[in-house]
Amino acid sequence: MSRIVHVNGEFLPEASASLSIFDRGVLFADAVYEVTAVLDGGLVDFDAHQARLRRSLAELAIDFDPVAAGLIDLHRELIRRNDLQEGLVYLQISRGVADRSFLQPANIRPSVVLFTQAQTLLDAPAAQSGLSVITRPDKRWHRRDIKTTQLLYPSMMKTLANEQGADDVWMVEAGHVTEGSSSNAHIITADGSLVTRPTSEDILHGITRAAVLDYARETGAEVIERPFTVAEAQEAREAFITSATAFVTPVVAVDGVPVGDGRPGPATRRIRAHYIDHSRDRLRY
Known part of the structure; x- marks a missing residue:
């Protein structure tokens, strides 16, 4: 039907x-x-x-x-x-x-x-295996905070990533990661801090992003809202994306360089589980 x-x-x-x-x-x-x-x-x-x-x-x-x-x-x-x-x-x-x-x-x-x-959201394979991303220059217009249907460039870059054997793209501007093709980007540093780009006209103000940051602060984690470089992402303990469709999904490689041990990390798994549980408690029927 x-x-x-x-x-x-x-x-x-x-x-x-x-x-x-x-x-x-x-x-x-x-x-x-x-x-x-x-x-x-x-x-x-x-x-x-x-x-x-x-x-x-x-x-x-x-x-x-x-x-x-x-x-x-x-x-x-x-x-x-x-x-x-x-x-x-x-x-x-x-x-x-x-x-x-x-x-x-x-x-x-x-x-x-x-x-x-x-669509399968809870048991999405990427949540178990993690994503491999490549980086490319961010050539979108500069009002990315407005959720418009101007999605051609992200579509082109995600297709390019797929053709090169990766799952997605992280876009880079002035040496720093902005966001994914349809997601916000985050890293967890060696000292356990959660680092993500602050909201501005440079990125979409993600709904899942905001919920995850609130949870991290509630648990006492240090949340630092600042831009981070590709090298920082490659050297991070863990990395992940957030979006309404991916929830919280680990990133295990950036430009072919493993993040951490190249497997989804415990902090990302914990954040994803909490986000799902918390979301179920607040569903609108």
Whole structure:
């Protein structure tokens, strides 16, 4: 059976769904998105995702009220109609449909698209084996804090990594790691400190990132928000990524150099387990 998706107020079989070729998201990537994980049929960190969505919409001046639109109910209904127990709900909001022009039009209705993806999150193989990443220059635009659909360069780099036998890419700017293709990057130093780049316009303000840092501070770990170099990552005790789809996933090699002993480390495993347990305690049904 095909999935049921939601497009501009209608629930439709995916084969029947369509979007105008004049949609600003199609023509200009003039759109924002969020991906919310689903565990046990419930939404993970939904309120935090919606808060970031509101910020992204405001930064692009897209006039859309997520609460008035009932996005929580749309998410719930899609989960119900697709009988989704574990996976993702993708939400995209574009400025809307208008004749092609670089000038952003006023007073048009935003386009809203949602769909589900069944996916193994808890027992993802990468959580057990760890990821190998390569590094490449970060050539994205400089408003990475807005979760827009401008994802071509990260897609190109992730594909390049795959072609070179790696799992993902860490992008580098001015000698320091910014983030992964769709994740935030972290290292654990020899003294046990958790180091990660601070939030700014340089990186996406990750929802999982924020939850993990809160947990680390609660347990008394030293959290240092500063940029780190590729060499620091290669010399670290452990490294990992965070995202809504990967949760907390270890990185075991950077540019072919093993991190630590080249296997997922105990701190990363502990952080992942806590994040999953804590997320299950706060699921939105």
